[in-house]
Amino acid sequence: MRTSELEELPISKIKAIYDYIPPRGIFKMHVKSLTGIETNGLYIDTFIAPDKLNAQNLRANIQKVKDAVKVVHHLNIKMAILGGFTSLLLEGNFNDFEDYDMVLTTGNSLTSAYVVKGLEKAAREHGISMSESNVLVIGATGDIGMACTNYLKGKVNRLLLCARNMNRLKTFGQRLLDEGHEVKYSSDLSELAPEADLIISVASSSEIAISSLKPKVIICDAGYPKNLEEKVEKVPGVFLFHGGMGQLKHGYSFNPDYTSQFYRYPAPHLGHGCIIEIILMAFEGIKENFSMGKGNITSEKIDLMYELSLKHGIELAPFYNSDGILEASKNNSTT
């Protein structure tokens, strides 16, 4: 019998029963820092099927996230990041895990850092001045959206904020207006898009379609599902990249190596900001929850995480989208 480790995980075979599988570790990770420190991690999957991410299954899904954290606890692992939709399901609330003697984070500080630093870099490379730009944030009342907005306020010409729930949007928009920033908010994207020079999309939605754009607009898509490209009006000069990602210059390895199955990107050793945040916390021995709740990410946290990232040799990912590496980045896409 061939040992199972040699073969890839035939996920397709368990499609029919995927969401019955209890949360469990899938592969181990090993990462190295520029400083020479090394650390190990375990990727735990909640086995929540994307098509089950709806209100009807909310309770079951929250339970699965809690079960996944229990797995971490049972394995005696002392820190964890609740990536992607898992922290969304808990709304960043870690109260249930207080007894676990475990450090947790949503990873949203570093994700936000990569989003805003990526946007700044793209603007710079395209000769666009941040301070003269109008920045549209789609998903502005979310944890990452608020973090990015708060970081950018005072640094840009005008903030254009979009989300569906008008109450939350108004509260947030009004606060920024009261602070003296130039802000326009609307739940109707078409009212904002024509004014935008730079766009951050951090909504978890497949319904977003953008049209009536200015020429040469820069779009950082950090939300999931990743399908904004199909829904952006095809204007020549639009620069759309997938943001919120870093590149681990000193590499990482998975065991078993599922990189060809799970983690396929057009450049080597890319990783999500959220996952890199926990790696940095491990490198630095941070013993307190870092990003949690909603709306708590300060610019200081963003800057701190970004500094730590650079310190350990983890840089902004080169610009890419589903077509591959984008022209401006081609020179520095290899490690």
Add this chain to the structure above:
Amino acid sequence: METQEKEFKSIEVFNVTSDIYSQAITGELIGMSNFATLAETIDDPHEKMEAVEHADSERRHAEGFMAYAKKLGLNVNINLKGSYWNRIREQFLNYAAKKDFIACIIIQEVMLEAFAISMYTDAGNALGGASKKLFLSIAEEEKEHMDHSVELLQEELHKDPDTFIKKFEGIHFNCMTILSEFSARTDLKGHCGVCNGDCMKNALHHVNLNVDSLRGNALALYAKALDTIGIPGEKSIVWIAKLPA
């Protein structure tokens, strides 16, 4: 067939209920025979006594199902030589012949029991009424069997994790393959020899069951048992994903 008309909404419900009882009774008798064999082959007197006691417990389960099936006038078909059940029994006998007590416990108490507990629970809830009470109470007892063995297997794993996990993997592919073929959407290796007429899998919807959730819940319980024993989740997921479906 008077009872049938009184108690069942339709002939389809009668048939699928009959098949569910047939499978349960056959499964219990397989369990009973497995423990009886074990009582024969093992030397340790305490393990011997435990095996006999266990065989008796499975006998009582079979009797409970039989008595109720009779009361309902179901069309029960008991067939220990039905292809899947027989293959599982053969696997068990193989390990028993080698006096491999641990392997036997893994097959009977983890693999078969995970399927029994989960499917009795789902079937009981779907059938409702007195059947529900019967299935759920037997599921409860099976759960005690399982929990007891899981503790024992935790200790075994502790003694020598690598050897234990390798051994478990071998048993998994020998036995779970059969249970997986049995519980796949279509019988992957032909008719089970227990169901009356066509396979009941095509008729489960008459009692609000479906084969994917039955199978999914059973494999989930199996996976949880493996987690509790201490088998790394990244191993068991690969084992499960590789089962035929």
